[in-house]
Amino acid sequence: MTDAEFDALLAEAIAGDGGAFGRLWRDSQPMLLRYLWVLVGDRAEDLAADTWLDVVRRLPSFRGDRAGFRGWLITIGRHKTIDAQRRSARRPERLVAVCTGIEAASGQDPSEIVTERLSTQAALRLIATLGPDVAEMVALRVIVGLDVAEVARVVGRRPGTVRVAVHRGLHRLALQLTGGDVTPVPPATLLGRDDQ
């Protein structure tokens, strides 16, 4: 979808055209759903639907291009996720990914996958194994396609922190995918909190 196509669809959707809104949805739903899946696993679908309903409500106030829309959408989804996790009385100050059990649930040896076509679900499972913080940053870079500065804004970290974390996370995944030696790094020590 080009930026011009996006602009036209956005205007039509704001004017009430369901078909145009449907195309916007199909354009951005995969990356939203996959990003949320890395954060919360199977609850992603509900959160994505919730996010889109919020988008419906706020659409008339949105100003921006396709890239801006995706960043906006992701940020709404992220807030929804944090709200949901606060409601379920988990650790309220940060996202809690569901990496526990994902590795076991996949039942696949990643190194066998790389020679064939890596499935989307396998890719998401791999990313989720990085632990909450790094997994989210890698997801925003790999799935959503945000650049380092954009990721830093979304997650509220310094760009340098994002760059290092994503680099190390991707290297670790590359090792897994190519059957290389992986030294597990506890997510908690991989990255110091640098939030103000």
Add this chain to the structure above:
Amino acid sequence: MTNNPDPPQEVPELDQWSIDRLLLGYPPDPAAGPSAAGIWALVTAARSPMSAAERAGEATVLAGFADAIRTGRPAGLRRAPMLALSTLLGSKLALAATLGAVALGGLTAVAYAGDLPAPAQQFAHDSVGAPSAHHGRPTPTAKGPDATGKAAYGLCTAYRSAGQHGNAKTKSVAFRNLATAAGGEPNIAAYCAKIPHPGKSGDHPTRPPTRPPTRPPVSHPTGPPSARPTGHPGPHPTGRPPGHPGHHR
């Protein structure tokens, strides 16, 4: 590299520039090594087209969109009809009085003018598409229904009804909107003659050209994100030319 017979093999860490290129959607150089191939496999899988399973939620969201457009009510407040119903039961005396006082046509007219008690207004809103009662939120009713949008048919019906009954509703905001949409009070009849019955053909036969029928009545409680990315993400490698010589650290 397969020269090393010992598993695990040494996989050199990719430099930042190579990673950035892969994330921008450029395939790895064939000589780039296994690490680049692995990350490329990850990127292509993570950005693959939407699967049928991922599309499962489409109907729900599109229904929410249609609902928001149809009712002018924020889609995020999907429980509103139930709340309205309970309020309605609590106020059934008031509603009964209203129902007893006016015939259905009259009710429709009153409802479109937005003059019913809130619960009854909500009932009329849910059943015939009259403006919502808005549940006591900061009132957007001063704006009245959008006479160029979905409310046009109802407003026209109300206008005709008011004319037949000699009702003085023509001073209401709703009728001023209708007059504005028609280009002046004398033109209302001609304007209304062109308004088709809603739901006869097409999804939104009287769709307004540039904005939804009703704006969300509340300003954003949680606000749009302040950190809205402005760059160009995604699988479109527009950022950096392929032949970039330097490392990007």
